Each structure stands twice: as structure tokens, then as C-alpha cells.
């Protein structure tokens with residue numbers, strides 16, 4: 001579904017050059033739930049944002065459904081991004097003065113969907129995350145776990161094939177984190193949504209199909225699950 005071939009990402013500031021991604025080869029297969037782990041600054045978010053077409057590689061090739069995206073215009077990239085991906089962040093990224101329903105509707109406004117249909121789609125997404133009783137609450141009137149559910153509903157509302165989640169349980173206590181993880185697992189297994197998730201929590205990562213371990217911009221280790229199978233080799237080119 002998504003393939004990175006020899007992808008590098010170099011950030012250049014006035015005093016420092018950082019190789020955030022160093023010759024990354026990776027294939028994300030449809031329907032999988034993958035986690036990315038590694039120390040702070042090793043390139044996890046950069047990798048996630050590159051997969052989601054939010055960051056552009058410095059060089060290397062990226063394919064989405066077998067088509068190279070390397071030479072797409074910004075407009076083509078943002079259309080593909082909006083259609084294909086839903087994003088979930090550690091800090092929820094909700095708009096504070098908009099009620100839950102309006103927050104979830106937002107991505108549909110960019111698709112020129114009419115109001116009535118937008119409301120129906122947003123309500124359906126909120127039903128999937130179990131929040132139909134909070135449609136008109138403001139984010140400040142919700143718990144952390146509920147805010148993350150709203151953010152997941154917003155990611156789901158456009159029917160994405162892939163959810164990219166950057167530490168979705170990072171601000172939640174263990175119990176809430178596990179509930180969010182159950183929800184993501186359910187979306188993966190029932191709705192066949194591919195999920196790539198950055199996490200620092202080994203117990204959360206252990207519930208995913210496989211773990212990509214990074215250090216200094218490099219994919220360090222092939223997935224530890226099924227250590228002796230050929231399965232992982234087909235995922236990491």
C-alpha cells in the first residue's frame with residue numbers, strides 16, 4: 001500500500017544538519033496495525049509524517065498504491081492525503097471553541113460536502129467511538145480519553161484507508177490508554193483500517209501486529225514478532 005525506498009530526510013537549520021531519516025526502506029501492508037518505537041529524536045514522527053505525506057523526503061522514492069508520489073504537486077499531495085489518511089495526535093489538536101460535532105465535521109468542509117450530509121457523517125463517526133451523548137459539548141468539557149475519541153472520530157469521518165497516530169495514548173492514564181487502544185484495534189479488525197502508530201509504551205506496542213524499532217533515523221531491528229518467519233522480510237524491503 002505504502003512503500004518507502006531509500007528515503008532520507010535532512011533538516012537543515014542555520015547551525016545544524018540533522019538526518020532525521022537515513023535510507024529508510026519500508027512497506028506498509030494494507031490492513032496491518034504497526035507501531036513505531038525508539039528513543040526521543042530518533043525520527044519516529046518524521047517517519048509517520050512522511051508516510052502521511054505531511055513531510056516531503058529530501059530524497060528517495062515513495063509509492064502509494066504502487067504509484068510514485070515523488071513528483072506530485074502540493075495540491076495533488078493534499079488531495080491524496082485528505083482522501084487516504086486520518087491523523088490522530090497526542091494533544092488531540094481539537095478546536096477549543098467548537099463543539100464536538102463541529103470539530104468532527106471539519107475535514108468534510110474541505111471536501112465541499114453539504115451541511116446535512118456532513119452532520120450525518122460526523123454523527124456516524126461519533127457513534128463508532130461511542131460519543132453520541134456528547135455532540136454539543138466543548139472539548140474543555142470532556143475527559144482526556146473522550147477528547148481523544150473525538151479526535152479519532154475526526155480522523156475517521158472521511159473514511160480513510162489509513163490512520164496515522166502519533167502517541168495517541170501519550171497523555172492518558174493506563175486505563176484510558178488501554179480503552180483508546182481497544183478502539184483502534186477494533187477499527188483495524190472490523191473496518192480493516194490500516195494503522196501506523198508511534199508509541200513509547202511497550203505494552204501498547206505489544207498489542208500491534210509488528211513493531212518497527214528506530215534509532216538515529218535508521219530502522220534498527222526487524223519486527224520481533226515471529227522472529228524466525230519470513231513474514232517480516234516481506235515488510236521491510
Ligand SMILES: Nc1ncnc2c1ncn2[C@@H]1O[C@H](COP(=O)(O)OP(=O)(O)OP(=O)(O)O)[C@@H](O)[C@H]1O
Nearest residue numbers: 011012013018020039040041042043044045046047
Ligand atoms: N522542523 C525541524 N527542523 C529541524 N530539525 C528537526 C525538525 N523536525 C525534527 N527535527 C529533528 O529531527 C530529528 C527527528 O525528530 P522527530 O520529531 O521525528 O523525532 P521523534 O523520534 O518523533 O522524537 P520524540 O519521541 O521526542 O517525539 C530530531 O533530532 C529533531 O530535532
